[in-house]
Amino acid sequence: MNTVTKILNIIDIFFPPSIAYAHCDVPCGIYDPKTAQIAAATVLVMTQKLVELKLPAEGADDMEFTKHHNNLVRMIETKEVHAQKCKEELLILWTDFFKKDHLSEFPNMHETFWNAAKLCSKCKQNVDLDAAKALVSSVESIASIFAKIKAAK
Amino acid sequence: MLPAYVPGDRVVTLNWSPITVGDVVVFVDGRTKLVKRVADYKNKVFLLKGDNVAQSTTVYEVSRASIVGKVIYKY
Numbered sequence: 001m002n003t004v005t006k007i008l009n010i011i012d013i014f015f016p017p018s019i020a021y022a023h024c025d026v027p028c029g030i031y032d033p034k035t036a037q038i039a040a041a042t043v044l045v046m047t048q049k050l051v052e053l054k055l056p057a058e059g060a061d062d063m064e065f066t067k068h069h070n071n072l073v074r075m076i077e078t079k080e081v082h083a084q085k086c087k088e089e090l091l092i093l094w095t096d097f098f099k100k101d102h103l104s105e106f107p108n109m110h111e112t113f114w115n116a117a118k119l120c121s122k123c124k125q126n127v128d129l130d131a132a133k134a135l136v137s138s139v140e141s142i143a144s145i146f147a148k149i150k151a152a153k
Numbered sequence: 154m155l156p157a158y159v160p161g162d163r164v165v166t167l168n169w170s171p172i173t174v175g176d177v178v179v180f181v182d183g184r185t186k187l188v189k190r191v192a193d194y195k196n197k198v199f200l201l202k203g204d205n206v207a208q209s210t211t212v213y214e215v216s217r218a219s220i221v222g223k224v225i226y227k228y
Contacts, residue, residue: 020221035183
């Protein structure tokens with residue numbers, strides 16, 4: 001062990017390093033539906049904001065319209081990004097965490113994931129409050145299945 | 154990141170040095186820090202990949218702001 005490594009090892013005792021992973025979804029075994037839940041909740045909030053967003057009043061100046069467009073684009077962008085993130089997180093859980101054995105206990109698992117992934121797309125394509133609420137509910141169902149499997153381990 | 158990095162390795166990162174293709178970096182993905190190698194850099198976006206292609210298939214596109222630092226030492 002060289003001197004630099006010795007010094008770093010001593011520093012680590014007093015200031016433990018944070019953990020960085022080399023894999024996000026492969027053999028590390030770290031799975032959690034929280035990211036999908038947060039993403040789905042974000043989609044719902046952005047959809048609500050879009051529904052409630054008012055056009056500038058008649059006669060408003062250009063800057064008011066610019067601000068409105070800026071808000072509009074940011075909300076749509078955030079909704080788009082989080083719906084996609086939600087879909088990706090769900091697919092990781094579906095394909096990597098859940099195993100064939102779980103189907104006997106949760107026979108509608110495939111349908112639940114399928115519907116949730118479809119809802120992600122629907123939320124991206126539309127400003128649909130019902131779809132966003134259904135997405136949150138669907139992801140909650142998946143999180144519930146996940147929790148039951150984790151608890152049984 | 155096998156074979157260059159194995160579980161349990163510790164790394165020192167530097168945040169103010171230039172990052173180029175081939176460098177290994179630590180970056181933030183959501184609430185997780187990940188270690189990947191810079192495969193490409195275009196339009197201010199870094200394309201990051203794992204070394205262990207058999208198991209690490211995700212390609213990350215990240216901005217400089219998401220990168221914690223470049224790995225300069227492993228121990």
